[in-house]
Amino acid sequence: MQLPSFAGFDLSGKRAFVTGATSGIGLGAATALARAGAHVICAARRAGPLGELHAAMEAEGLSCETQELDITDVDATRAAFPALGRLTSWSIPPAWPATGLRSTPRPRISTPS
DSSP states (O other): OOOOOOOOOTTTOEEEEEETTSHHHHHHHHHHHHHTOEEEEEEEOOHHHHHHHHHHHHHHTTOEEEEOOOOOOHHHHHHHHHHHGGGGGOOOOOOOOSSSSSGGOOOOOOOOO
């Protein structure tokens, strides 16, 4: 997998969570954040492309981990946050590209303040 290029600012020591991370806007966001120095948790529905993304980022020395997750499944999404165990200590807001939201009527997910 070839990752998009990015020239930007320093996010070293920061963390972000990106949905739809294996294609389109999500891939661009995950790559840009990682290349800027952030540790990125990449979420997407398909394990295969997540593995390819992890390998591509690791090959570039970027900091990431992956989480198989369908954000149209509200219960699974709610359950993923405590499992990730990082929400209250994140230094930058999580990135939430609009992936799969049209197929779920008005998802309502609250996160700890």
